[in-house]
Amino acid sequence: MIETNSIPFNFSYFALNLLGKQMYTNNWSAISELIANGLDAGATNVKLYIESIDKENSILEILDNGSGMSYEDLSTKYALIGRNRRISNEEFSEKTKGRKGIGKLATLFLSKKYYIVSKKGGDETAWMLDSTNASDSDIPELIRVDINDVSIENKSVWDSFESGTLIKSVGVNLSGFAEGKLDSLKMTLANYYLLNNIGAVIEVAYKTRVKQKIEFSKVSKVIGFKNLYAFFQTSEGIVENKLLNDSVKINADLEQVSNKLRKVKKLNPSDITKINLKGKRKFLTLQGDAKEFNYELTGWIGIHSTINMVEASENTKNDPNNRFIRNTVYKANQLRLYVRDKLAVSDFMPQLNNTQAFSNYIEGEISFDILDNDYLEDISTSNREGLSGNDERITLLIELLKPIVNKLISERVSIGGVVRKEVEKIRQEEKKKLERKEQLAEEKRKQAEENKKIAEQQRKEAELAQKLAEIKQKEAEIARDVAEEESKRKDVLIGSNNSAQQNLLAHELTGVYKNIDSVNKKIVADFKSTDDFERVSEYVVSLKKSSGKLFTIKNQVLKLNTSEVKGRKYINVKSYIKSYLNSLSYKNLEIIIDFSNNPHTSRVHIFDLGMILDNFIINAMDQLADKIIFKFIDEENKLVISSNKPLSSEIVNKDDIFRLGFTTKENGTGVGMYIIKQTCKKFKWEINVVSNTEETSFIIELGDN
Incomplete structure (x- = not known):
């Protein structure tokens, strides 16, 4: 054949453009058609490159390492529109996915100008078709160009192919296409083929910046297998078991039900009644014979x-390469139909006319090659994106699919019913619990009212008893006064029972105590401000002890002539403490004594012991406590003093309160608790402190009785 520098098509531009618009609904179906042409040519590697720096003038390159096209192939095959390649005894006819010979129109759908570079038999040629300024009546033609004029973006890749075809489209309008959509579009592209059957690798690279490195990534399917509840395959091993979950979660209105794992139903053909997935059937051939x-x-x-994307993501979170995706670009839940390993119908479900609620939960990939048999009518549409007519083969396919889909939906409906019953059972139980709770609350309310009545009655009785007790107390006080008047004993300090003298002495002692304590606080403040407190601490302690003893003596003036303290070194500590505390009265502090009648004898100095008790009471009032409890634990020989206030939050180490000079009060000396600790040591007692959020307790171990 004599080669020329131009190869005319056998259609006008008007016809080609019209066919192209009817054939393809979007750029991706057109691109998939060009990739299919490479696969039809026996390619094992097809690469799609998109340069979209200027989106309205993007560049596409589709490179394959197939058989390539010679000048004769271009002139007698490529330029011939409507040629059935399967019946022309061509190479790869068994693998050919189309037979109309119009798939090449995808290039004109994408842009008005494109290049074809082809290698075959050691020859490399480059051609261009430019319809930018062509009229509808013009006949398209491929114009031979210098290969260097093509400016191949992926020249190193192309040079590595011994044979093949490169199609470069320029001026492709990809407006509205964002890089973020690339993954979804790659998955869409992957769905155009049964990748495991085509014996080829498809790769995609996308460039949006001038200096961006070109990196090809393999196109692969992303299917949310682990989100499937029920699964059917025509034969074992079509889908690897590792891709499927043994159990999944089914969404429910209650979290505890939603989180429950449900065993996945794995179905085989034997689970579907009255179905023969393969067999023989008569059809009319192209010649009209049955x-x-x-x-x-x-x-x-x-x-x-x-x-639901959120719920499906939870089921597929352990397998990021196989996840359920549904967005504006990619829709996973479709029943994809393949013929000769290429997508024939993106979603065959509408053909089944299934109106059940769970029909849109179906996803699958099925092949039915009888739909494109060489000897039967071609029922695929011109764009190879669907099927046309009401052929008996379509009817047969629907008959085969319906029982499978119905079985899967039945399984999903069944587990949905189980989930609903579980939810209803829990809600009924919760309702019963609530009703019981309300019933108990009502009973409690009634009981509270009854208790309130009883309490009111008891209060009235207590008030009456208190009045009687007050009368008896007054009688006892009168009797005591008479007895004291009659007593001949003299007070050990005062020498008489003259109450005026006692009150005067108590007043004088109070004044001296307060004066000493005030001076002592000023000394502490002055010396602490100069960091010289340690030097005078010995005197501060001595002054504090003295003022404390004066305070105690003042409190004990009226008690010194009692038999339990008069001239003794060994005393009944419990009796003394009880007697001493009963002589005290504070407006904002309630003093509670919890002692048994069992005596506890210990060798003490009564004024030192009184000073300990006074310090505990003063410390409790400083902490704004309104209650202090003195309790004696007989079996452990322990005295426990508790106030209803916790230790200050400023105290990190509770033992610090016994340290000389430590205080949390603004004008405190930090001596009182130190003296308590030292006095306990003097008596050979052990003292410790414990505190929680409600109270502070000091525990004094008195030793053996």
Whole structure:
């Protein structure tokens, strides 16, 4: 054949453009068609490159390492529109996915200008078709160009192919296409083929910046297998078991039900009644004869546990490469039909006319090659994106699919019913619990009212008893006064029972105590401000002890002539403490004594012991406590003094309160608790402190009785 520098098509531009617009609904179906042409040519590697720096003038390159095209191939095959390649005894005819010979129009759908570079038999040629300024009546033609004029973006890749075809489209409008959509579009592209069957690798690279490195990534399917609740495959092993979950979660209105794992139903053909996935059936051939042909349905179909993205992500979180995706670009829940390993219908579910609620939970990939048999009518549409007509083969396919889909939906409906019953059972139980709670609350309310009545009655009785007790107390006080008047004993300090003298002495002692204590506080403040407190601490302690003893003596003036303290070194500590505390009265502090009648004898100095008790009471009032409890634990020989206030939050180490000079009060000396600790040591007693959020307790171990 004599080669020329131009190869005309056998259609006008008007016809080609019209066909192209009818054939393809979007850029991706057109691109998939060009990739399919490479696969038809026996390619094992097809690469798609998108340069979209200027989105309205993007560049596409589709490179394959197939058989390539010679000048004769271009002139007698490529430029011939409507050529059935399967019946022309061409190479790869068994693998050819189309037979209309119009797939090349995808290039004109993408742009008005494109280049074809082809290698075959050691020859490399470059051609261009430019319809930018062409009229509808013009005849398109491929113009031979210098290969260097093509400016191949991926030249190193192209040079590595011994044979193949490169199609470069320029001025492609990809407005509205964002890089973030690339992954979804790669998955869409992957769905155009049964990748495991085509014996080829498809790769995609996307460039949006001038200095961006070109990196190709393999196109692969992303299917949320682990989100499937029920699964059917025509034969074992079509889908690897590791891709499927043994159990999944089914969404429910209650979290405890939603979190429960449900065993996945794995179905085989034997689980579907009255179904023959393969067999023979008569169909009319292109010549009008009825002839018997073999048919077989292969593939898998599943039903998702949920189509909510958040819930599906929870089921597939352990397998990020196989996740359920549904967005504006990519829709996973479709029943994809393949013929000769290429997508024939993106979603065959509408053909089944299934109106059940869970029909949109179906996803699958099935093959039915009888739909595109060489000897039967071609029922695929011109764009190879669907099927046309009401052919008996479509009817047969629907008959095979319906029982499978119905079984899957039945399984999903069944588990949905189980979930609803579980939710209803829990809600009924919660309702009963609530009713019982309300019943108990009502009973409690009634009991509270009854208790209130009883308490009111008891209060009235207590008031009456208190009045009687007050009368008896007054009688006892009168009797005591008479007895004291009659007593001949003299007070050990005062020498008489003259109450005026006692009150005067108590007043004088109070004044001296307060004066000493005030001076002592000023000394502490002055010396602490100069960091010289340690030097005078010995005198501060002495002064504090003296003022404390004066305070105690003042409190004991009226008690010194009692038998339990008069001239003794060994005393009944419990009796003394009880007697001493009963002589005290504070407006804002309630003093509670919890002692048994069992005596506890210990060798003490009564004024030192009184000073300990006074310090505890003063410390409790400083902490704003309104109650202090003195309790004696007989079996352990322990005295426990508790106030209803916790230690200050400023105290990190509770033992610090016994340290000389430590105080949390603004004008405190930090001596009182130190003296208590030292006095306890003097008596050979052990003292410790414990505190919680409600109270502070000092525990004094008095030793053996």
